[in-house]
Amino acid sequence: MxxxxxxxxxxxxxxxxxxxxxxxxxxFTFSKIIVKLNNTFIxxxxxxxxxxxxxxxxxxxxxxxxG
Amino acid sequence: xxxxxxxxxxKNKTVGIAGCGGLxxxxxxxxxxxxxxxxxxxxxxxxxxxxxxxxxxxxxxxGQPKAxxxxxxxxxxxxxxxxxxxxIMLDANNIxxxxxxxxxxxxxxxxxxxxxxxxKVVSHKMPEKYLIMxxxxxGWGANNLFTDKHFDKLIICGDGVNEIRDDNPPLAPRVGIxxxxxxxVVLEILLGKNNNQIS
Numbered sequence: 293m294x295x296x297x298x299x300x301x302x303x304x305x306x307x308x309x310x311x312x313x314x315x316x317x318x319x320f321t322f323s324k325i326i327v328k329l330n331n332t333f334i335x336x337x338x339x340x341x342x343x344x345x346x347x348x349x350x351x352x353x354x355x356x357x358x359g
Numbered sequence: 360x361x362x363x364x365x366x367x368x369x370k371n372k373t374v375g376i377a378g379c380g381g382l383x384x385x386x387x388x389x390x391x392x393x394x395x396x397x398x399x400x401x402x403x404x405x406x407x408x409x410x411x412x413x414x415x416x417x418x419x420x421x422g423q424p425k426a427x428x429x430x431x432x433x434x435x436x437x438x439x440x441x442x443x444x445x446x447i448m449l450d451a452n453n454i455x456x457x458x459x460x461x462x463x464x465x466x467x468x469x470x471x472x473x474x475x476x477x478x479k480v481v482s483h484k485m486p487e488k489y490l491i492m493x494x495x496x497x498g499w500g501a502n503n504l505f506t507d508k509h510f511d512k513l514i515i516c517g518d519g520v521n522e523i524r525d526d527n528p529p530l531a532p533r534v535g536i537x538x539x540x541x542x543x544v545v546l547e548i549l550l551g552k553n554n555n556q557i558s
Binding site: 324354356357 | 378380381382383466467468469470471474475478479482493494495496497508509510511515517519520521522523529534
């Protein structure tokens with residue numbers, strides 16, 4: 293499937309993956325992560341229950357202290 | 360666009376500054392110098408000597424509330440910019456009312472928890488507003504790492520990697536760069552893309 297991940301086209305072999313699986317494939321292991329799927333925030337406890345499909349827009353941000 | 364026209368279009372614009380530390384104080388000053396009509400600034404904190412390595416305050420202002428001192432400093436720079444100052448701790452309940460009249464909101468918090476909070480509040484309760492965040496500014500050097508990333512109305516400025524730690528502290532140059540990048544994005548939103556510039 294083809295999705296938009298952080299504004300870039302990204303192709304995965306599987307047709308459906310959970311947010312959790314994508315994070316593992318992409319090695320997103322930062323301490324403070326924010327996930328938005330099609331403009332909706334996904335909470336950490338829902339990463340493994342939320343599936344990402346063809347054409348979805350996924351944003352994975354990591355927040356850092358400082359300002 | 361001539362500077363007179365720029366000032367004219369910024370005159371009736373309002374920008375919210377959430378936090379008056381390194382990012383907030385420097386971003387607010389850049390916007391006031393450019394001629395923004397009104398700034399709504401908010402912070403609960405007091406100026407400490409350790410803040411002066413990067414925040415837009417003076418030695419004789421140590422002990423003053425940041426939101427009060429920043430209003431004073433902006434009025435000394437450009438008295439035509441109206442500053443509405445709130446000495447409060449911003450939270451999910453007060454952010455929508457404090458910043459309701461803003462065209463754009465600048466996130467200038469230090470903790471990741473409050474950064475996450477404002478991101479969600481703006482997205483859920485004021486989805487029509489732009490939010491400009493600063494993420495990744497600790498240390499020195501590495502100018503090439505700075506970018507802005509646009510996710511619809513959420514825009515993130517910074518290097519995206521350098522977190523503030525005891526052994527990687529925030530210093531004036533990189534904090535100032537990110538604060539000014541945020542101000543620069545605000546201008547791009549309020550004035551539109553600059554067609555006369557090579558980019």
